[in-house]
């Protein structure tokens with residue numbers, strides 16, 4: 001691995017000045033409530049969480065049958081798990097999905113401008129298997145959603161799927177040695193195996209702004225876009241907003257995509273910003289199959305692995321994707337735990353210099369693109385590159401040059417002060433609005449079992465969260481836990497991740513399917529021993545002190561528990577996703593048998 005490089009390193013005085021500026025800006029933004037400042041849409045504002053896209057299909061009879069595998073969640077995690085199970089020859093696979101169709105994130109997020117800012121040829125999974133070649137470097141959300149449907153169709157996942165259905169409990173039945181699955185549609189069926197693939201950023205959150213209930217204008221969250229009100233679609237044409245005063249709260253990855261589209265059609269758009277995003281060059285363009293060498297078998301897997309190696313800081317030879325993610329690869333290391341660099345002073349100094357140079361370039365871009373100096377100053381981000389999720393847009397900054405767009409900076413008041421029935425108050429000024437859009441993101445890590453919303457009861461009636469209450473989560477490789485046989489979790493716990501999360505999910509799905517197929521073939525149970533869990537926790541406990549230190553000093557956001565530092569400990573595997581995938585492959589080839597246990601009952 002090479003040290004991060006930069007052409008234009010700041011002088012020691014400039015570096016000291018930047019450190020101090022970052023500290024001051026951080027202090028301006030930290031709120032004492034931390035994550036408690038947010039409110040849950042599902043718990044408190046049900047109408048914000050309702051499904052605007054579901055079309056019928058909810059009047060079916062409850063099911064009381066039995067399947068080989070129940071998969072909770074029909075986003076890419078669940079779809080890929082289903083696809084890999086089919087490839088392993090598993091017959092009865094049932095996906096249970098809250099939304100009205102497959103797609104997960106891409107089912108819910110259909111806001112104007114929605115795209116994926118990871119290159120489509122590495123983000124869309126199973127391109128080799130489906131033969132599909134994306135047309136744009138960065139795919140529109142609808143193309144991604146359709147690809148999710150394509151995979152589900154190709155692997156025959158519709159036949160047994162349950163849509164507009166939420167799993168309400170999972171209970172291990174000792175007599176049958178199967179899982180009893182209940183849902184909010186009165187289903188109660190058995191599954192030999194269960195895969196939990198409920199995602200990590202699924203529950204829309206709202207800021208706890210005083211008076212939020214009082215607002216009488218039209219309002220919705222970006223993940224439940226109300227095209228009935230705005231008209232148009234993800235490509236724009238929001239004619240319903242003509243002549244209207246529209247507000248948008250939030251300038252994260254979603255806000256950066258939405259603002260240019262709202263600006264095109266709103267009578268006047270007020271953008272309420274608390275922390276500016278770093279907005280780098282996007283470079284959207286048409287791509288042909290020749291551009292990616294799509295005539296070669298395995299081209300997509302090779303490209304995806306190349307991207308993973310680069311953004312994980314591994315040697316990759318050439319850079320096939322060549323975008324701002326790969327260009328900033330050395331800086332991205334801090335997003336993910338890595339103890340490889342801890343305590344290396346040369347690395348820290350080179351890293352900081354490259355970080356300062358990269359952020360200077362991003363700040364200079366704002367000044368070049370935004371005409372009004374005060375607006376440009378407010379749009380400049382003052383924190384280190386990996387403190388917040390980087391964003392990419394070639395239209396966001398320019399939107400602030402329009403006469404009908406006003407940036408309202410709320411940093412001095414730690415966000416919007418309060419809301420009234422007419423609009424939003426910042427700095428004592430009331431902004432009257434016909435419509436207010438919340439681009440305020442999602443509760444992190446509360447979906448699925450970890451919130452307790454979906455109770456999982458294992459052997460001897462022990463609930464998963466109770467089993468983990470004292471010593472924290474205990475797993476083997478993040479997938480399986482003692483006391484909870486035939487239950488496989490996907491997601492980000494005690495494993496390794498990457499910015500290209502669909503790649504991570506694909507590897508997890510491959511692993512989950514291999515475990516289940518081996519168990520079904522031998523009529524065995526999948527359950528790690530406590531000793532195997534202990535050994536894995538030890539591996540994960542070799543933490544990432546540089547990463548922890550880095551995030552503790554960052555501006556608040558969901559990466560660091562809103563400014564409280566980021567729990568490290570045994571939450572992740574520290575050697576990165578490339579090594580983790582290799583570890584899993586080796587384990588499957590050599591040690592998989594160790595996790596299989598004899599059943600007491602006859603499987604059938």
Ligand code: NDP
Pocket residue numbers: 029115116117118201207208209249250251252253254255272273274275389410414415416439440441442556557558
């Ligand atoms: P984020 O959580 O990233 O952003 C929420 C925004 O709301 C922030 O700008 C936040 O400000 C602001 N906010 C919260 N509370 C207040 C308040 N009281 N007053 C004013 N502003 C407030 O959500 P996003 O939906 O933008 O993104 C979530 C994640 O989804 C991304 O990080 C990314 O992982 C994913 N995503 C990916 C995309 C892709 O292309 N791959 C596209 C879009 C999203 P502050 O920063 O100060 O907290």
